[in-house]
Amino acid sequence: MHTYEQALQQAKEFILEHDDYLIVSHVQPDGDAVSSTVTVGWLLSCLGKKFTMLNEGPIPKRMDFLWHADEIMDMSQQPPERKYNRIICVDCADYRRVGLTEQFFTEDAIILNIDHHPTNDAYGAINVIKSDAAATAEILFDLLEKFAVTWDVEVATAVYTGLLTDTGGFRYSNTSPKVMSTVSQLLAYGVDGPFLSEKLLEEMTFPQMKVLTKALQTLTMSEDGKVAWVVVTPDDMTECGAINEDLEGIVNYPRNIRGVEVGIFFKVINDQATKASLRSAGNVDVAALAQSFGGGGHVRAAGCRLEGKLEDIIETVVGRVKSEL
Secondary structure, X not given: OOOHHHHHHHHHHHHHHXXXXXXXXXXXXXXXXXHHHHHHHHHHHHOOOOEEEEEOOOOOHHHOOOOOHHHOEEOOOOOOOOOEEEEEEEOOOXXXXXXXXXXXXXXXXXXXXXXXXXXXXXOOOEEEEOOOOOOHHHHHHHHHOOOOOOOOHHHHHHHHHHHHHHOOOOOOOOOOHHHHHHHHHHHHOOOOHHHHHHHHHHOOOHHHHHHHHHHHOOOEEOOOOOEEEEEEOHHHHHHHOOOHHHHOOOOHHHXXXXXXXXXXXXEEEXXXXXXXXXXXXXXXXXXXXXXXOOOEEOOOEEEEEEEOOHHHHHHHHHHHHHHHO
């Protein structure tokens, strides 16, 4: 078992010794996934390395200000023309989270796995996993410090974005002294903190507001008031003109109700599949709960996909949460 410092050194050697990398993050990428992707891309560009940034789907529009975010290929629209044998996976809690990008890995591909999820199953040949890191971006800050590269405001903004979004604006329990020390250094590089907070945490699109309204109309609570949940269906999405990125943050509304221990957001995919996002006040390990359903995440924030009818899925998940409480 390698120490964190040894794993960082292995990652550094892997990056320096090879070339022509494919950088991928998890499906439906969030702030940490996108910022981690471009941070690795920035590092490779500084080192004169060839690389391609890829995701299974589109990058959220609100992330378009990040360094070369527009160059992250959406394989559903613009698939690569070949396969790669040097892969860098960022913020993917397990191998399944790379999604369909896997088809662009060669059979003998060597994977560098950089992640902060406690449910990560160490699927890489090299694994840099720090489960107490607030974000994958925090690990990348440590990794970049190992290289003889000069920080600029663009990469500092990317790392700050990952930290800002995965700590909920530095409000969650993962906001450690290390996070605040890192943030201080990033601000010194010229990061515009107020702009990023407004852009990433406050600003909403009109479809986002409409679909949130729809979700709140479904708000349901358990008899003891400790579990609350909301639902969004495909018809809701169509009616509101909403896209997947408009759903981010909805799960926090049921969780934020006083007395609620676990908030759940059920996103109906189709008649036989639903995605459940869970947020915990701390008394329930939702990562373990999600993992039991084939998902994963963090102790206080996790998710999973379940097959079956919505009513049965709600009963199953809520019932499991109640038993954990």
